[in-house]
Structures are given as C-alpha cells and as structure tokens.
Amino acid sequence: MTDAISTLGGGRPVSIHTDDAAKARLKTRYAAEMRFKWLGAGAVALAGFFLVLLLSTVVTQAWPALRMNYLMLPLDLSAAKVDPAKLDGFDFQGVINDALAAEFPDVTSRQDRRLLRGLISTGAGTFLRKDIAEDPGMLGTTVDYAVPLDDFADLYLKGLLADVGTDEAIATTVTPSGTTGDIELTFGDDAMLALARGHGATEGENGALTLTSGAASLLVALNGGTVKLTALAPGDGGTVVAKGLVIEALDSNAPAATGQAALRVIDTPESSRKISDKEIVWLDRLQSEGLTESRFNSIFFFTGASREPELAGVWGAVVGSFLTMIVTLAIAFPIGVSAAIYLEEFAPKNRLTTIIEVNINNLAAVPSIVFGLLGLAVFLNFFGLPRSAPVVGGMVLALMTLPIIIIASRASLRAVPPSIREAALGIGASKVQTVFHHVLPLAMPGIMTGTILGMAHALGETAPLLMIGMVAFIVDIPGGFTDPATILPVQIFMWADFPEPGFQQKTSAAILILLAFLVIMNAIAVILRKRFERRW
Amino acid sequence: MVGYLVLLLLALAAAAWWLGRSRAVASVNGEVARLHSLPGQHGMFLALFTAGPALLAVIIWAMATPGIESSIIANRFAAELSGMGVPQVEAFIRDARAIAFGGVVGFTDATKEAAAAAYRSIHATSLWIIWIVALALAAAGFFWAYGRIAPAYRARHVVERILRAFLILCSVVAILTTIGIVLSLIFESLRFFQQVPFYKFLFGTHWSPQSAFTGAGTEAGAVNEDIFGAVPLFAGTLLITFIAMLVAAPIGLMAAIYLSDYASKSVRAVAKPVLEILAGIPTVVYGFFAALTVAPFFRGMGESLGLDVASESALAAGVVMGIMIIPFVSSLSDDVINAVPQSLRDGSAGLGATKSETIRKVVLPAALPGIVSAMLLAVSRAIGETMIVVMAAGLAANLTANPLEAVTTVTVQIVTLLVGDQEFDSAKTLAAFALGLVLFCITLALNIVALRVVQKYREQYD
Amino acid sequence: MNIMTEAGVEQKLAQRTNEPPIKMKGEKVNVHYGEKRALFDVDLDVRENQVTALIGPSGCGKSTFLRCLNRMNDTIDIARVSGKITLDGEDVYDPKIDVVELRARVGMVFQKPNPFPKSIYENVAYGPRIHGLAKSKADLDGIVESSLKKAGLFNEVKDRLLESGTGLSGGQQQRLCIARAIAVSPEVILMDEPCSALDPIATARVEELIDELRENYTIVIVTHSMQQAARVSQRTAMFHLGYLVEEGATEKMFTNPDDKRTQDYITGRFG
Structure with a gap:
C-alpha cells in the first residue's frame, strides 16, 4: 500500500495516516478518548462523593450528641427535706423539681408547673440517688447539683430544635x-x-x-x-x-x-x-443566669439503653458486641484455621475435598440473613439455647465468618513457598511437624489479617442477629455470655426507628463508635500486613 | 459450675502432659534417643486421652441440656400448660428459667415459681451427672493411655492421627453448616407448604400475612391460604435490585477501568482506600443513611417536580444499595480486567488504538464473561441484602414497577415476620422460612453460575 | 561542495553507495527503566524497503530499541527515553507528534502471537475500523482480504473468516497478527522475535512472508537467531549490554565483522 504515499511539495510524504481526513478522524477519536476517561474519573469521584456525603452526614449528626446540657440547681438536701434513714424509695425527683420551681416563683398553674418539670430528665432523680449513695456527705446540706435536662430542652439549647431568633x-x-x-x-x-x-x-x-x-x-x-x-x-x-x-x-x-x-x-x-414558647423563654432565662452547662456526654458512653433519648447510652450494646465477638473469635478462628490447614496441606484431591471447597466458596456468598434463619431453627428451636444471648449470636456470626477466615488462611498458607516444606520434610520432619513448626508460623500474619477483617465484617453484621432475638429492648448491661444482650449495629437499627429527634443524634453517635471500632480493627490488620508482609 | 469443671479438666491435661513426658523419659532412663517418639509427644498423647473425651462429653452436655431440661419441665407441668398455645408455653419456660438462673423475667406467678424450683433441682442433678461422667472419663483415659507409654510406643503417630481427625472435623463444619441451612429451611418450608399450597405461595399476588395473626389459640385449619402470595415480594426485590445495579454496574465498572488503566499512582493511592472504606461500612449504616438522608432528598426533589414520591420509595433503597455494591462490583471487575493479558493491550496499542478503543473493543469483550459473572455475584448480593431495605423500603406489598412507590422485599418480610415473640408453628413464621428457602436457592444458583463462568474464564487465560 | 541540507547530504551519500533512502533514524537514543539504564547512545538508521535485523544476546537492549521506534515504551510507566528518533525526518518524540498516528504508520508484531479473542475477520478489520480507513463494508472486506492475502493466510482461512482467531495454529496466529498490522497500511513494521514461539515449518513460512513484504514495507526485526537474521535481513545491527556494537550490511556482518564481540557472538562463543 505504499502507493497510498504521495509526495507533496517540500518532499514530505503524506500517507493516509497523515492527511487532513486522518487528522479530522483523529480529533474525534481523541474526543471519544477524553469522554471515556472523564467518565471513569467521574465514576471514581462519584464513589468518593458518596463516601464523603455518608460520613459527613453521620459526623455532623453525631457531633451534638457528644455533649449534653445540664442544669446547675441548688438542691436542698437538709435532713428536713431528705430523711437519711429513709433513702429507699425517696422521691429524689421531687427534690429536683422543687429546686427548679424555686427558680420560677411566678409559675403557679398546675399545667405550667408540669411543663416546667418537663425541662428536666425523668432520670435525674435516679442519678441523684446514685450520687448520694456514693457520697453520703452530700446529705444535710444544700449542694449545687448538675441535673441532666430533658432531650427537647437539651436539643433546644444546642440550637437544633427551632431557629432561635435574636x-x-x-x-x-x-x-x-x-x-x-x-x-x-x-x-x-x-x-x-x-x-x-x-x-x-x-x-x-x-x-x-x-x-x-x-x-x-x-x-x-x-x-x-x-x-x-x-x-x-x-x-x-x-x-x-x-x-x-x-x-x-x-x-x-x-x-x-x-x-x-x-x-x-x-x-x-x-x-x-417540639418546644413551646414558654419553655423557650424559661430555658433562655436559665441560660442567661448561667445555670446551664454543656458537658461531655458521659451518660451516652457509659450507660445502657433507655426509652428516654437523654438517658440512652451505648455501653450495654458495646459490651454485648464485645461478648459476641469473643464467642465468634473463639469458635471461628480455631475451626477456620484448622480447616484451612487441612484443605491446603493434608487433603487429598478427591471428591469430598472438592465438595468442601465448592461448598466453602458458596457459603461465603450466602446472604447473612439465612444464617440468622439457621440460628433460629437450629440453635434456638432445636437445641433450646436462650434467645438474645451473646453466645448464640457469636455462634451464628462464627458460622458466617468461617468461610472468610478459611479462604484468607488458605491464601496465606499457599503463599508460603514449597521450598520451606521440602526443606523440613528433607530433614525428616513429619508432615504435621512441617506444617505446625514451619509453614503455620510463616503464614500466621496473613491468617491474623484475614481473621481481623472477618471479625470486622462480623462486628458490623445486623440481619442474622435480628433473627435470634438480639433486637430485644435490654436496659441492663450484660454480664455474661448467656445474659440477654443487644449489639451495637442492632442498637443503631433500633434507635434509627425511634421518632424522637434526640435519638437521631444518638444513632449517628453510635454509628461513629461502631466505625471507630472498625477503623481500629482495619488499622491493626493493615499494620500487621505491612509489618510482616514477606515477598518470596 | 461447668466452668470450674472445664478448668479442672484443662489442669488435669497439663498435669498429664507432664506425667507422660516424665514417664517416657524414665522408661529409657533418660536416654531420649531410644524413644520412638519425643517425650513431649508422649505427654501430648496422655494429655489428649485424659482431657479429650471428658471435654467432648461436656460440650455435648452443654448443647443438649437446655432442650432436655425444658422438655422435662414441660412434661412435669403438662397439666398446667395444657390450655396454653405454643408462644405461652415458650414464655412460661423462658420465665421459669429466668427465675431459676437469673435474667429478665416477664412476670411471675406460683406455677412459674414451682417450675423454677423444679428447674433448679433438675439442673443440679444434671450438673452432678456431668461432673461424675467427665471425671470418670478423664480417669479412664488417663490410666489406659498411661499404661501404653513405652520406649517403642508410637505416640507421635497417635497424636498426629488425632490431630488430623480434628482438622478434618473442622473442615466438615462448613459442610455441616450448609446441611444445617438446607435442612432447617426445607423442614420448616415443608411445614409451611402443608398449610399453604406452594403454588399459591409462588404465584399468588396478594401478600398480607400480618392479618393472619389473630392472636393466641388460632386453630391450625383457620389459615387463609390466599394471603401468602409472594409475587409482590419477588417483584419488589427485583425492582430494588434492578435500581441498585443501575447505579452500581456502570459506576463500579467505570471506576475499575479508570483505576486499572488510567489513574496515576497518587489517584490510585486515594481511590482504592475510598472504595475499601465504602465496602467496609456496615449495611446498617447505609440503611440509616438511606432512611435519613436519601429518602427525604428524593421525596423533596419529587415534590419540587410535582411527582408523588413515597417516603419509603424503592428508588431511595435501590440507590443506596447500589452505592453499597459499587466497591463490590469494582473490585471484582478489577480482578477480571487485570486478568486480560497485557499482550492483547500491546497488540491493540501497536496498531495505533487509543486507550479507550483498546478497552472498549479488546479488553472488555475479552473480559465479558468475567464481568457478567461479577454482575451476577453483585445481583446475588443485592437480593440477599437486608438492612438497607429493612430500614428504607416499605412493608406494604405493592405489586408495582414504579420506583417512586414503596415496595417490599423478601428479606424485609423475613425480618418483619420473625422479629419479636411469635409462636413458632404459625403459618406466618413458617412463611419466613419458605421465603428464606427461595432466597437461598436463588442466590446459590446465581453464585454457582457466576463461579463457573469465572472459572472457565480464568482457564482461558492461564 | 555546495551547502546542502543534512537530508540532502544523506540522499547524496545514499545514491553514491546505492543505498535506499533512510526511513527511520535513531540518534543518541538512551533509555532508562527507573534507575537502570537500558540503552546507551544508540545511533541507527533504518532504510526504506529493507529488512533491518537487530541481534544480540538476551537483555542487550534490542527489543527496547525496537519499542522506542513506535513509542511502545510509553505504556511502561518507569521507562524514560532521550535522544532523537525520526520518521521521515520528523522527531517521533516531538510533543506535536501524535502517538496514535505514529503507531498507525509504524505497526508492530509481537513475540507471542496475540490475536484478539474475536473472529479472524474482526481481528484484521480492527485496525481499519478504529482508524476509519474503510468507507464502506465492501471497502473493509477488500482491506481484510488483501491483508490476509499479503500475509499468505487467505487461502487457509477464507472459509472460516468468522471463526475465532485464537483457534488457529501458532504459525497461522502469527501470520494473522501480521495481516492485522498490514491492514492499517503502515509504512514500517516492527517485529519483536516474531518466530520465537513457532515451530520450524511455521517459522519458514513467516520468514518467506517477511521477504515478500519487504517490497512494500520497511521492516525492523528483532531476532535471537543469527540464521534468521542472515536469511531475511539486508542490514544487521548487533547490540550488547545496551550498546550498539556494530551495524552494517548483513553479508559483511556475517562474513567479516569489524568488532570482536560480533564475531564471538556470531560464532557462538557467547549469547
């Protein structure tokens, strides 16, 4: 096709690839190239945008929940008011209400008095009782006490309930x-x-x-x-x-x-x-008198669940998650690693092992909710194990995590070069000794990484645990593996469903805590990988 | 307490290890080289035989007793319980247990207190039995194995054989899990299909099982067969999955292409972790995001356009599910695209193709089977996803293809039917297992097909 | 002597030595792969309608040089090229030069046959399609047929043009790749050890083909086989450790090389 090459003035040859038509074609081709490239970049940017949107939504929502407003009230705990001999069943809430009413002598009607009392959390009395039990020296005097506010009052002071106006x-x-x-x-x-x-x-x-x-x-x-x-x-x-x-x-x-x-x-x-003009005026007065105080929200971090937004905490769910994860780890890690060792190092290539392999791959892709059904039918109904217990939740999550750990462990074992095995076998070590003395220690960092990632996955799992009753409303902080408990993701799920605006922030804050745990686990996995990664 | 028993057995195992070791050394007067197996292996042999059977017995006991105890109680109090339905009996047993062993008690009465007392005595007896059985097993195992320790004894072989058996057992757990899933789903589904014919379930278009629950004492014959038509659920699941794939497939695929063929190292260093984080976020968080941010956004946008968007629209749930699946699609596609040999790209570039021409006309067609299987896996993932739809999709079983309306899905209904205390035998709860069976079969079929395709595809380039 | 342009001088020289004109020219070509230097100041001319063979032991830089000629090194992130390579007097590394156009003019055939997993027809039609060379379907059919004919493959595959190109034998696959390159109407064809994956019979067919193609195209071939270089090429360049050791007419190189290393390599003392 050299006949296509002609010679123009100046001696420069022009071929079908350099003529004007070719230049025009090239231009459209490059336009298509750019479009395609930007499409790809757009896809990546969109994914990044979604992540930022999601995280920023959660963080901005969660932020206010990390602090909480208290009302500093002088409480009259003199013997005339509080009989030290009859603390059991004493109405501490009443003491607090009286102190609040003293701040507003004008408020006299029954209706208004009730509205005023509503500014204070219904759990305030319980806190006071607990504090007095810890420090009986408070009795007999008048003390300035930080009373937790009701959620609406709290939200108003945070500026989240109404635009306040100036x-x-x-x-x-x-x-x-x-x-x-x-x-x-x-x-x-x-x-x-x-x-x-x-x-x-x-x-x-x-x-x-x-x-x-x-x-x-x-x-x-x-x-x-x-x-x-x-x-x-x-x-x-x-x-x-x-x-x-x-x-x-x-x-x-x-x-x-x-x-x-x-x-x-x-x-x-x-x-x-959700807050009336009266309450706004009262709260503003309390605030202008310097009686309100914003503090770190220790109630949220260190108490159990509650139906009152200002009293609800995540600690019960955190403990529940922790107990569940211990059970999961205790079951899934030894079984998963053992199975991986057998399949990778010992198993003969026969039909049974092929079935096991295919089975594990498929099990890894079974929807998590099906594991919940399994737990409900087998653990609860067949074996009669207790509902809502971390031990059952842990077992279900262990079965779910097992394939992940097996697959990761096998990959890690496979990465150990055969020369190591041959060297050990060559000096007369048995197959078991070879594996446990040489191969397994070398594969351990990879196995640990896979296990941590599997556990992180299990920590965020919700659906199967709904099936086995971990969705129950549990106020107490679980003390053992068979106590009824809930876990962090399920707590998030339940709170997300509550209509009170206060719970929306608590939900976001709980998500933040969950994400923090996941970040820590993933960071450990990354560090392990970086530290012990070995290229053969 | 059982905990103490387990600790005692472990201590016994440690002691046995030390004894076995010493005996092996003593049997050859310290000339260890004359032993067939190392002293430690003799120790391990003795320890395994001392604690192994006993621990096994304890595990079996722990699994079996709650059920056995409950049935004994149920038998003993058969007269008191005769008038009650299944959920009441369950609640009764649960409360009695809670009174006896601590826990959250619904309410107490004299019968429950009596049952709790019986519980305590039965439990005490069973504790005694397991202590005696476990210690007897430990002693028998110890003496039998202790007598065998001799210089020529092949303790290593025995230990290794036991270990191997344990490893095999662990591998079989995965199979047992699958069998457990299949059996429990099929078993409960069969009970469901005894009450509701399966064709009415699979092809019926009316779904409202909540109205089947008319309270305690419902007679088994009173099940209304016509309210278990699952077609609206299948349609809803498909609609949401379709929307999710509409979001995830192009974005995930294009992101994979961009990252593998275009992106500079620094872009990749940022984008890969972004996708990994997106993949690591728990689905309940996506659900919250969907319900709190995306659904109101679509609703608001619909209002401004004059459209009536349901607050639990399929669109919101589908879009958020799509976002969740993006990293899944992109990482699978990335693998597949990278599996296309460089020589094909070189061949195309050598002919003067631009990068996008190479990708669109050579790489993607070559990777098509792999991409198809990646999409199938993503679909299976979307069908089985639960939390997003539970939180953001509706409960009403509308048979519609309009993404602006609320639809419900298979997983949502499973959760709704099973959360909370319900009698386990009602058609309503059994329906959840039938739905689970359908879900399991569909996802399994998708996975098997996808894994097959991807395997074939790998072989092509290996 | 008149003042003449450089090209003019060369033309004169070429006429005097009865050599065809220079098609591509490398001047002081250096290539770095990251820190490692792979080519050292290589000066090499490629003449029109000739087969130039690049020989040398493995890792000597001959493939690297070849890949510089149509900028295939661009696809390797860490590769850095300096010096000057011209095609018809134009610097191919000039930012104004478009790499797509360059590769259309300077085609390439690879070591391992790499047909696309498409039909034979689609394989050959791929280049003309992306470059928009065919005005109609009939036009495209014509290009495919003539390319396959030129590659000597047409008679073997004319009844199964729609079957997959990967189903052909190794030698047929390589000729398909050559047909694929020809279909774009390149001026130069680069061949990177085109026969190394083929059996002797297939190799002979490809070598025959190369000789035929010389009439219409300028060919640069990398080969590790001295016999092949002797059989197909008119000029030979010997590379060693990234340096161009010697370059000249093939006949002279194989009978009376100037450099000791060339002699040693040709006689099989190393390599």
Whole structure:
C-alpha cells in the first residue's frame, strides 16, 4: 500500500495516516478518548462523593450528641427535706423539681408547673440517688447539683430544635396595660403591623391581625418580663394595640421608652416545633443566669439503653458486641484455621475435598440473613439455647465468618513457598511437624489479617442477629455470655426507628463508635500486613 | 459450675502432659534417643486421652441440656400448660428459667415459681451427672493411655492421627453448616407448604400475612391460604435490585477501568482506600443513611417536580444499595480486567488504538464473561441484602414497577415476620422460612453460575 | 561542495553507495527503566524497503530499541527515553507528534502471537475500523482480504473468516497478527522475535512472508537467531549490554565483522 504515499511539495510524504481526513478522524477519536476517561474519573469521584456525603452526614449528626446540657440547681438536701434513714424509695425527683420551681416563683398553674418539670430528665432523680449513695456527705446540706435536662430542652439549647431568633430593639415606645395574664401593649407606631404580616399573621377585619399557632412567635421583652403577642389592631393616631399573653411577669406597667423593649421573632411556628414558647423563654432565662452547662456526654458512653433519648447510652450494646465477638473469635478462628490447614496441606484431591471447597466458596456468598434463619431453627428451636444471648449470636456470626477466615488462611498458607516444606520434610520432619513448626508460623500474619477483617465484617453484621432475638429492648448491661444482650449495629437499627429527634443524634453517635471500632480493627490488620508482609 | 469443671479438666491435661513426658523419659532412663517418639509427644498423647473425651462429653452436655431440661419441665407441668398455645408455653419456660438462673423475667406467678424450683433441682442433678461422667472419663483415659507409654510406643503417630481427625472435623463444619441451612429451611418450608399450597405461595399476588395473626389459640385449619402470595415480594426485590445495579454496574465498572488503566499512582493511592472504606461500612449504616438522608432528598426533589414520591420509595433503597455494591462490583471487575493479558493491550496499542478503543473493543469483550459473572455475584448480593431495605423500603406489598412507590422485599418480610415473640408453628413464621428457602436457592444458583463462568474464564487465560 | 541540507547530504551519500533512502533514524537514543539504564547512545538508521535485523544476546537492549521506534515504551510507566528518533525526518518524540498516528504508520508484531479473542475477520478489520480507513463494508472486506492475502493466510482461512482467531495454529496466529498490522497500511513494521514461539515449518513460512513484504514495507526485526537474521535481513545491527556494537550490511556482518564481540557472538562463543 505504499502507493497510498504521495509526495507533496517540500518532499514530505503524506500517507493516509497523515492527511487532513486522518487528522479530522483523529480529533474525534481523541474526543471519544477524553469522554471515556472523564467518565471513569467521574465514576471514581462519584464513589468518593458518596463516601464523603455518608460520613459527613453521620459526623455532623453525631457531633451534638457528644455533649449534653445540664442544669446547675441548688438542691436542698437538709435532713428536713431528705430523711437519711429513709433513702429507699425517696422521691429524689421531687427534690429536683422543687429546686427548679424555686427558680420560677411566678409559675403557679398546675399545667405550667408540669411543663416546667418537663425541662428536666425523668432520670435525674435516679442519678441523684446514685450520687448520694456514693457520697453520703452530700446529705444535710444544700449542694449545687448538675441535673441532666430533658432531650427537647437539651436539643433546644444546642440550637437544633427551632431557629432561635435574636432580640432586636423596638424603635418606638411600648406601653403595657398590666403585668400578668392577658394584657394589651400599645406601640407608638404601626411598624409592628407590617412585621406581623411578614411572619404569617392572619388578616381580620379593619386591618386587625391574629397570630395563630401556625404563625411565627413574636415575643416582646420589656420591663424584665416577656409577652407573647396574639393579635394586633391599628389604634388611635397611628399607634398599634396588640393583645398579648404574659409568659414572664413584668416588673411594672410603666411605658418602655424607645429602644427599651425588644422584639424576638421565632420563625418556626409553635405548632410545628417540639418546644413551646414558654419553655423557650424559661430555658433562655436559665441560660442567661448561667445555670446551664454543656458537658461531655458521659451518660451516652457509659450507660445502657433507655426509652428516654437523654438517658440512652451505648455501653450495654458495646459490651454485648464485645461478648459476641469473643464467642465468634473463639469458635471461628480455631475451626477456620484448622480447616484451612487441612484443605491446603493434608487433603487429598478427591471428591469430598472438592465438595468442601465448592461448598466453602458458596457459603461465603450466602446472604447473612439465612444464617440468622439457621440460628433460629437450629440453635434456638432445636437445641433450646436462650434467645438474645451473646453466645448464640457469636455462634451464628462464627458460622458466617468461617468461610472468610478459611479462604484468607488458605491464601496465606499457599503463599508460603514449597521450598520451606521440602526443606523440613528433607530433614525428616513429619508432615504435621512441617506444617505446625514451619509453614503455620510463616503464614500466621496473613491468617491474623484475614481473621481481623472477618471479625470486622462480623462486628458490623445486623440481619442474622435480628433473627435470634438480639433486637430485644435490654436496659441492663450484660454480664455474661448467656445474659440477654443487644449489639451495637442492632442498637443503631433500633434507635434509627425511634421518632424522637434526640435519638437521631444518638444513632449517628453510635454509628461513629461502631466505625471507630472498625477503623481500629482495619488499622491493626493493615499494620500487621505491612509489618510482616514477606515477598518470596 | 461447668466452668470450674472445664478448668479442672484443662489442669488435669497439663498435669498429664507432664506425667507422660516424665514417664517416657524414665522408661529409657533418660536416654531420649531410644524413644520412638519425643517425650513431649508422649505427654501430648496422655494429655489428649485424659482431657479429650471428658471435654467432648461436656460440650455435648452443654448443647443438649437446655432442650432436655425444658422438655422435662414441660412434661412435669403438662397439666398446667395444657390450655396454653405454643408462644405461652415458650414464655412460661423462658420465665421459669429466668427465675431459676437469673435474667429478665416477664412476670411471675406460683406455677412459674414451682417450675423454677423444679428447674433448679433438675439442673443440679444434671450438673452432678456431668461432673461424675467427665471425671470418670478423664480417669479412664488417663490410666489406659498411661499404661501404653513405652520406649517403642508410637505416640507421635497417635497424636498426629488425632490431630488430623480434628482438622478434618473442622473442615466438615462448613459442610455441616450448609446441611444445617438446607435442612432447617426445607423442614420448616415443608411445614409451611402443608398449610399453604406452594403454588399459591409462588404465584399468588396478594401478600398480607400480618392479618393472619389473630392472636393466641388460632386453630391450625383457620389459615387463609390466599394471603401468602409472594409475587409482590419477588417483584419488589427485583425492582430494588434492578435500581441498585443501575447505579452500581456502570459506576463500579467505570471506576475499575479508570483505576486499572488510567489513574496515576497518587489517584490510585486515594481511590482504592475510598472504595475499601465504602465496602467496609456496615449495611446498617447505609440503611440509616438511606432512611435519613436519601429518602427525604428524593421525596423533596419529587415534590419540587410535582411527582408523588413515597417516603419509603424503592428508588431511595435501590440507590443506596447500589452505592453499597459499587466497591463490590469494582473490585471484582478489577480482578477480571487485570486478568486480560497485557499482550492483547500491546497488540491493540501497536496498531495505533487509543486507550479507550483498546478497552472498549479488546479488553472488555475479552473480559465479558468475567464481568457478567461479577454482575451476577453483585445481583446475588443485592437480593440477599437486608438492612438497607429493612430500614428504607416499605412493608406494604405493592405489586408495582414504579420506583417512586414503596415496595417490599423478601428479606424485609423475613425480618418483619420473625422479629419479636411469635409462636413458632404459625403459618406466618413458617412463611419466613419458605421465603428464606427461595432466597437461598436463588442466590446459590446465581453464585454457582457466576463461579463457573469465572472459572472457565480464568482457564482461558492461564 | 555546495551547502546542502543534512537530508540532502544523506540522499547524496545514499545514491553514491546505492543505498535506499533512510526511513527511520535513531540518534543518541538512551533509555532508562527507573534507575537502570537500558540503552546507551544508540545511533541507527533504518532504510526504506529493507529488512533491518537487530541481534544480540538476551537483555542487550534490542527489543527496547525496537519499542522506542513506535513509542511502545510509553505504556511502561518507569521507562524514560532521550535522544532523537525520526520518521521521515520528523522527531517521533516531538510533543506535536501524535502517538496514535505514529503507531498507525509504524505497526508492530509481537513475540507471542496475540490475536484478539474475536473472529479472524474482526481481528484484521480492527485496525481499519478504529482508524476509519474503510468507507464502506465492501471497502473493509477488500482491506481484510488483501491483508490476509499479503500475509499468505487467505487461502487457509477464507472459509472460516468468522471463526475465532485464537483457534488457529501458532504459525497461522502469527501470520494473522501480521495481516492485522498490514491492514492499517503502515509504512514500517516492527517485529519483536516474531518466530520465537513457532515451530520450524511455521517459522519458514513467516520468514518467506517477511521477504515478500519487504517490497512494500520497511521492516525492523528483532531476532535471537543469527540464521534468521542472515536469511531475511539486508542490514544487521548487533547490540550488547545496551550498546550498539556494530551495524552494517548483513553479508559483511556475517562474513567479516569489524568488532570482536560480533564475531564471538556470531560464532557462538557467547549469547
């Protein structure tokens, strides 16, 4: 095909690969090349994006749960209040409630008192009882005690429940008609009307406006108290007369001068948030008085499960996971390594070993939930082992992890060069001695790596354990292998299902803990591999 | 306590090892070279025969007693339990055990207290029996083996034979597991198909077994056969799997291609761990992610487009499952793509092909069987995945192909039917095993086909 | 003497010695694989419509040099090439030169036959397809047929063009690979020990083919067999430890080499 080569001026030969048509073809081909390459890069980037999205979602959700707000209350534990002889069954919650009520002498109605008590965790009394049992010296005096807040109050203080809004000075005079109950406020100009319209007020007749519970909350702070506006109407001479409900009593009904009163708008309507205006005002007061304190959330890390978000902890699940993993390791490691040694070093090539091999490969791909069914049918119903027990969970996970460990161990044994075996056999060692004295020690780092990765896999497994009842709600921290227990992933699963917003953060925080364990295990595996990796 | 017994046996084994060793050395007056086996091997021989049978007995005892004890109690209190259904009897036994040995007790009454007392006495008796049996076995084994230790005795052969037997036993555990799975699934499924004909299960289109549960004392004949039609579950599973593969197949494959043929070392050093982390994240975390982030996102997006997206849409569950499977697909594809010999790439490059032309027209066609099997394995993985769908897909068995609606899957239904206390014999719980059997068969078939294909493919290039 | 361009001088020289013009030219070619240096300042000319054989013991750099000619070394990450290699006077390592176009003009046949796992037809049609050389199906059929004919394979495979190329015998596979290279209409064909995986009969067929192809193509062949070099080539270059030891007309190299090492290698004292 050299006839295709012609010679143009300048003596440069031009072939079918260098003419203009070829150049044009080349251009489209390179465009396709770039498209393909970017497609690939995009796929990788997308995978990375998913990972970042997932982790950032979990971390941002989990972050607030690592701290918790407490209320510092002076508790009167004098003998008059608390009889040291009758601590059993004493109502410590009542002591705390009294101390809180003392902070709010204005709050008198039964309904409001109950609302106020709701700011404090229902478990506060239990903590106080425990602390007194540990330190009886607290009795007989008045102590400043850190009381855990209820989850909604806690979330509000973390700024997660409602947008809080800021105080803004009102640029006119405000005259209240009373100091408590339903009062009227007279504003010096009509700027308030436009403002209320802008925040969802309902129009009435003659320019009157009503602020229902579906609208934003408008809170006016003046004369040391707070008034929630409920309705506004144009008054005489360009003024605005607003009806309001006093949340906190005013000091006096003297008119507040321009700039003396402040308006605060909470845009989330009261009906669509989990915390009422009253609670917000109370909490703000407690906060401004320096009575709230944000601390490391030790409740979350060191207690068992609870139905109350602020009292729920992961420790029970962590212990349960730990017990389960011990059982899994104790069963899967020796059996898995033994099976791998037999199949790799001793097994003759016959039908049985082929079946075992195929079987192990298939077992590795059986859905985990099927192992749960096996555990339910065999361990629970046939052998009558206890439900929800780490020992059963461990056995099920061991069967599931077994193929992983066998496959990894075999690969590791296979990597030991035959020359080592021949050397040992050559000086008269028996086959068993060869394997246990020479081959196995050399393969051990690889086997350990495979085992750790298998255990990490088992640690994150959820579905089979649901089948054998580890999903039960268990408050106590398990003390043994046959105690009812739950495990970390199942705890995550259960919490994820709870509607309280507080649990959402706890779920994320529990995920963070689970991921931390997995990272540690994988890091150990990587270090083992790096440290002992040997190239033959 | 059994724990003490096990510790005692281990101590006995250690003592026996030392005794056997000393006796072997003494039998040749210290000239160890005259022994057939090393002194340590004689020690091991004695230790194995002392503790081995006894420990075996303890293990068998530990596996068998809970069941035996329960049935004795059930027999002894047959009169009191006669009026109760299966779940009540189970709860009764459970509470009695809890009272006797500690644990979470539902509520107590006089009968349970009596049963607990009986439990305690039976358990004490069985403890005595195992102590005596184990110690007798240990003594018998010790004296028998001790008498055999002699210079010419081939202790090493015996020890090695026992070891080998133990190794074989361990390999058989995998087979026993499979047999256990198959038997338990088939056994329970057969009981289910006695109540519900299998064609109604496999081809029926109405699934609402929750309504079958009308409380305790339901007569066996009252099972409504028509509410166990599993077709909506199969359809839902397929729909979600399809969506997952739509996400995972292209992204996983393209990522594998990019990483093996295009990426620079530094990109690979970042991207490979990213995929590994993605693979290592527990599925329950993906489930949380799906329910908390992805589902509301799709719902919001649907609303802004004027579409009605269910809050537990198949789309959200499928997409997140796809994300989970990406690393699975990419690592399998990576293996397959790397198995295509370099000579083919060189041949194509030598003809002046660009990289993408080489990949699309030479490498991928050559790797096609391997890629197909990788996809089959991924499908099998998606079908068997549980937590994502449990948390993000719905419970209602809608027969629909619309990804914006909520569908349910086989695994979701297994979990729903079996979580919580239920009577074990009801058609409802047995249905879960029938679903498990279907799941097992399908994934097994997919795996076998995929492994076959990949094996054939490997042979082609080896 | 007039002032002449370099090319002009060469042309003159070529005319004087009755040599064909230079097709490819290597000047001070160095190759590093990472830290290791594989080629040292190699200067070598490849002349049009001739077969140039590269000989030398294993690891002497002959394949490395061959792979520089169409930049196949680009596919090895750690390889670094310096010096100048020209094709028709154009530097092939010039950033302006497109490697795809270069490889289309300088084709390659490998040591081990590497047909794609596709049909025989698809194997040969692959090159023209990717380069867009055929305007129609009939055109493509024509290219495939003529390429297979030129490779001397057509009569053996004409009834089974749609069967897999991997099903052919080793010698047929290699000729298929040659046909595959020819189909792209290259100007130069590089052959990296094309017969090392073939039996003697298949080798003879391929050698015959190489001789026939010389009419239309410039061929560079790496071989470890001296007899093969003597049989098929017009010029021979001897490599040793990364250096070009000697280069010249094949006849002279085999009868009266200048360098002692060449003599030793040819007479079988080492290698």
